[in-house]
Amino acid sequence: MSVKNPSIAITPGARPEITDRYYRVYTYQSVDRVPDLEFGYWPQTIRRWLKEGLPLELTREETNDMFCPKVDAYFGFEYDRYPLPLKIGMNPAFEEVVLEKKANSEVVRGTDGIVAERYKNDSDDSSIPHYLEFPVKTPEDWTEVKTRYQLDDPSRVVPASELEGARRAMAEGHSIRVFFVGFYGQLRNWLGMENLSYAFYDYPDMIHDMMDLWAELAARQIEQLPPDIRIDKIDWWEDMASRNGPLVSPAQFREFIQPAYRRVMQAARKRGCVVCLVDSDGDPHDIVANFLEEGVNVMFPLEVTAGVDPYAWRKEFGLEMRLQGGIAKTPLVEGGAAIDRELERIRPLLEQGGYIPHLDHLVPPDISFDHYRQYLDKKRRLIGK
16 A cells, blocks of 8 residues: 555655655655554563464563564564664663562662562563652752763763664665653653652752753754764653543643753754654643644554544644554454454555554553464555555
């Protein structure tokens, strides 16, 4: 299926020399079809599939990897963007300490300073840690943690080998991608969701300072790159919504978060970036307009079970808003005709363009190996692979 609608203008500033399908779909350039992508698996799902015939030899660590490369390679998913790793993490990190050992879990203070109960590799109890304590509770805590993010830290220089890899990828027609933990996401890592919700009111100056620091770290990573290194796409991880809506109001977003996005996105646009994705679970509808104002224009993963309606979003925000994900998981539990109906539901979005279909989050363990393969076969026929 060709996804170029001749009535849709190519995105201003798009690079015609880039050949990867992902970039061309999201810049409304001609392309033979959308890329065949999916978005990971619960560890319990991989364990189930191994029992049902998934023909792979995996270590315990690999079965606990939600984005296991061996599983992706087995299914033949297409990831042809070049990831340029940047250096904005904590330095020095906290020392990892095991605080308590239990039968199926350990309570650990990790290198990020977060205390969490983590389940052992062979436990099916949970794939998500139980978070108990975060490194920042007050402005005094922030003063100490902030020292671990020095702007002039020599370790923040991108190695020459990574730059050469990017140059080779550019010469081969690939787009260059960078990834950042987003502003809500990073502050949640420092404070925890509940403490962060209070801190917007109790410590607004601290929140502004945190946002400013994270924005400056990210923007300087882009600005330090040699002038021949372009940035074609940015991915932001936020996870800042539930099924009931975003975890900040549009007004809070505009006051605290949006200036930070503006700082980084201005630096990225100077490098040619016209595609920018935000990863937020739940239903972030009420802050989509805020994201679009700053050039964050790909919404992902479009959780159907949280009430996201990609058709309504496209009608409201137009083709400026690109879409990724949006296929409900529950039809795969039933299989057969239920999968057919779900794929027919999203067909018109493919015809509009600016949309890459895949499941709206990780594959849960109630989906069988056989039904998942059914789904992939049918989706691939739909996209023309």
